Amino acid sequence: MASPNNGWVFLYWTEEGAIISNSPEYEFMLSSDKLLVAHFAPVQVNINVNIEESQAGFVYGGGVYNYGDNVILEAAPVNGYSFAFWKENGQAVSYDASYQFTAQQNRDLIAVFQVTSNVYYVMNISSIGNGYTNPPSNQYTHTAGSVLMLEAYPVEGWIFESWDVNGTTFKTQNLQINVGENLNVTAIFAMATSIPDVEESQEINVFPNPAQSILNISLSNYNGPTSIEIINLQGQTLQTLNNAYQGAGESISFDVNDLKPGIYIIRIINQGKITARKFTKS
Template identity: 30%
Template sequence: MFFKKLNLIPAFAIAFAMTLMTTGCAEDDADEIVGVCPIVVSTIPVDEAVDVPLDQVISAIFNEELNAETINSETYSVSGASELAGTLSYSGITAFFTPSADLLPFTTYTGTVTTGVKDPFGNALQEDYVWSFTTIPEVTLSVSTNDSGTVTGAGLFNNGSLVTVEASPNAGFEFTNWTIDDAEVSTTASHEFEVVGNMALVANFEVATYTLTTTAVNGTLSKNPDQPTYSHNSEVILTANPDTGYEFSSWSGDATGTDNPLTLVMDSNKSVTANFTLIPVNTFTLSVNAENGTVNISPNQTTYNEGTDVILTPNADTGYEFASWSGDATGNNNPLTITMDADKVITANFIQENTGQICPNPAVDLGLAGDYAILAKSGISTTGTTSVIGDMGISPNSSTAITGFGLILDSSGTYSTSSLVTGKVYASDYTSPTPANLSTAVSNMETAFTTANGMAPDQTELLAGNINGQTLSSGVYKWSSGLSVTNSVTLDGGGVDCAEFVFQIAGDLTIADNTEIILINGAKADNIYWVVAGAGAMLGTDVNFSGNILSQTLISVNTRSSVVGRLLAQSAVTLDGNAIVKPSN
């Protein structure tokens, strides 16, 4: 707000004016003229007025009408630092000066009316009339850096009044202080002060900086860069490093998610926590199967922590001997050390004592086919972890038809090796003399099948092809259909070492799950022949089988079954986690 100072006409001025009305009035040439002389009785603004508006029209009020022609720039002027430009007008007894532009704030101006002003009778102002006034002050506001913030509260205010100005930082900045001519006047964004003339205040903002507090338990948290404070929108890379046995799980506080490292944008003070969790110890189970023997497990636990070593020691029952491991272990190491890195199922395979030995005078001459634990013409495959003790061969098909064994070709090119085979693996596409040897072995296998199948039988159609639970003496047995064994069968050699057993089967050979071929009194697997002319020989799960299978087609051995003997197939042999042991000395 501003107020105008009123100018009241003093009593002596009125008396002086009355005197002039009744006495003579001198012109410029000093000739006395009777009548009233012009005088200035008041002004707008009044003399010594303050807080005058900047758009003020400056007026001089006289005691009588004047000769309008005498109101001109020579007789009526207003000046500040220099003479003001403006427009003069006259009406009644008032002369008006309208500035061409607003007056300057908190500036003293002087108005002057000279003796050149006259009334219509030629009476002149007796002396120059001079008065002065001061305009209202202005408070101006600015910011030190563009786009750093905004200010409010600027304007025109009466001198001595209380004014409040406000400074608000833009994003990324913070208020520092108010200054006038680089001198600090306040550090408060909302600043109240008394107006003392024109005042130019500057709001100063610095770029905002923020603190970053980090927390980590069971690990550490690194910052890059690592600084006490960070400028607005700067980036910090946080990396969580777990202690041993722990793993990073997530961020919390002013960060979320699981990214590691994490890029954090500093747009405020932040507190971030790196969370770590205990790494769970993997535990695994171990299942050990054994028939005709037991296995000592050390340590023997329900579950094992990952990486635990377990020692397996097989112990054969009376009349049996340990042959091999199958399932999730292979070979015939005794004892066997396994490392628990998964759930494992391992079978210890036991065979009857001496039943796996070579017989000097076999009932059927296998020729070179007898050198192989497995010999096939079209394919050999395994799933699960199989153990084969003895050589394998395939012909006329190539090595690509042997699957599941992870073959590694020897540098000689004549054979391959496999972690599942204790022996060598031969194929028709390997380097000479392997192809010729395999051709001879396959031919010998076919001849042996024909020879064994053509031997004169001692018994035919025994029990109509179902010999479950029977004890059979040595000899040649013939069936015109299939042979099914769903319960264990005992082959009794009658005290003759390497007693001969030949089974001629026109149909399929089917050995049910959990069935065992038991050999006693001199019976040995090397001199037992299962001659299958049907669709194939199928051994179920967990079968303990003895003897050589001469199949005109397929031989299939299911999970965890073991064979002491040879698998000689004129088509394919399929295995599933089995133990195959070729008779040997």
């Protein structure tokens, strides 16, 4: 019989390299000399680490360990934060950023950081094209960890295109930002009337145009998730259909009864590519 020590598990018996039993109790008839080997393995322990506020810092050391291994977890705050404590099941278990313990059971640990007082970051807000932002274009100072909402509003004849935040593009018109560094933020607007039509024989076929009640849209050469939007010349999104897919000969229909007579834009977003087509509501 094979009995594992604490922190180990029995695997199997072998004889001359061949597995002969997976049971710790192995019965057999002894008719000759035998050399049996019991194989054991350490119990594996999962150490999961997370951060209470993801923008506040980084954690290291989580993973799979053998029972009895020495575990060292490290918590590193970003600028504007300091480490507070490690917690488990809602209770603080260590106030050291470098937390050491012996792996004996699965654990889920969370690093808690706190905002450091008197740390500030500068945010410059500007715009390209005709539109305005809230907060308005200017330079602002915010404490580290502040959560801000940026809003962009195009003027008539223009549409919102994107936000540029330190070189990263965001398509969300109302954008939430967690302040953890100096920020250069630009709202980008484009002329709605400058969006070129796409020939019907190419990618977008809109019919009837003008449309009175139902507008049909047929796409070609589109693969993967596709979003279709109807926007007005003020840049407001009026209808959205996400994850639309067009098969050969199929079309998507929009009910445009509630739209006021005028010019509107169909915007197609597919794999980072944006195409558009104007149509008239009669």
